[in-house]
Amino acid sequence: MNHIIYSTQQAWLDSSAAYSLRLLSTTVSAGSIVQRSNVGWAACMAIRLVRSFRTLLLALIRENKGALILRFIYDDTSLCLVNCHLAAGQSQTLNRNNDAAAILESTMLPGECHPVTRCDTYIGGGDGSMILDHEICVLKGDLNYRIDTMGRDTVIKAISNNNFEKLLDRDQLLVSRRRNPGFRLRAFTESMITFAPTYKYDVGSDKYDTSEKHRAPAWCDRILYRGASKIKQIQYRRHETRVSDHRPVSGTFKMRLKSIQPENRSAAWKDSVRRFEEIKQKLFSEAKYVLTIQVLKPVTADIALLLLGLPTFEMFSG
DSSP, X not given: OOOOOOSSHHHHHHHHHHHHHHHHHTTOSOEEEEEEEETTEEEEEEEEOOTTOEEEEEXXXXXXXXXXXXXXXXXXXXXXXXXXXXXXXXXXXXXXXXXXXXXXXXXXXXXXOOHHHHHHHBSTTOOSSSGGGBSEEEEEEEOOOOBOSOOHHHHHHHHHTTOHHHHHTTBHHHHHHHHOTTOGGGGSBOOOOOSOOOBOBOTTSSSBXXXXXXXXXXXOEEXXXXXXXXXXXXXXXXXXXXXXXXXXXXXXXEEOOOOOXXXXXXXXXXXXXXHHHHHHHHHHHHHHHHHHHHHHHHHHHHHHXXXXXXOOOOOOOO
């Protein structure tokens, strides 16, 4: 495989943007690029322009940590893309988990006031003010989760042997997902990781950190998603750019989006009401018949015995 080396982060972004537009040009007539960056992280996304496309970009930043949130409505489907930079440090798993919870629980997005639009566009009774109100969510970025209880040399040896399974078993994000029922990122799915850890490299080289700190490699850069049957990831990979101490990762997704037609929905609603009334009447008639049989059965049986000239029996107690 031939690797392209980029001299600056902006060169990488520009190249990604151009590639995305080329990808779009085969299927759509128009597109645009959204780029936003912060210290230590950047987001690049290709957007197809459609009839009912509305975007809103908000920044939630604490120093160089936090998230960029891009929310938009494609036809009648709500999508939310979150680019995160969580707390750094080998021992800061709890702080990373708390950062993720704070981002997901924030209500910085404006809510939808119209009840019909709210019901059509968002899920779980939400109004769009929170990330998890959206039908499809993708959360990505430098999540900073590390590999626990393993020395740097052991990690590098496992990488050289392509023994990623051993390392992933100690990955802090995956361990939190398995063992912490309150871990907010359990609501998301991550495709299987089949590439080497993306952090930490000497800038401009393929060597893991040789500085005095000698940081152990880790999968800091991740892409998670949620959306039930509406989203499927078809690619998850890293890229060999050497302009940073991280290797960037990318994901390719297929998404199923909906478009509501008011006339058809109204007709479907009326048909559903009609069919419900028919079923209700049928169930009511069956219930009334069963109740009548149960109430009259003893009397009817007694009368039948008398008509046949057979003796009847009475039971006494006491």
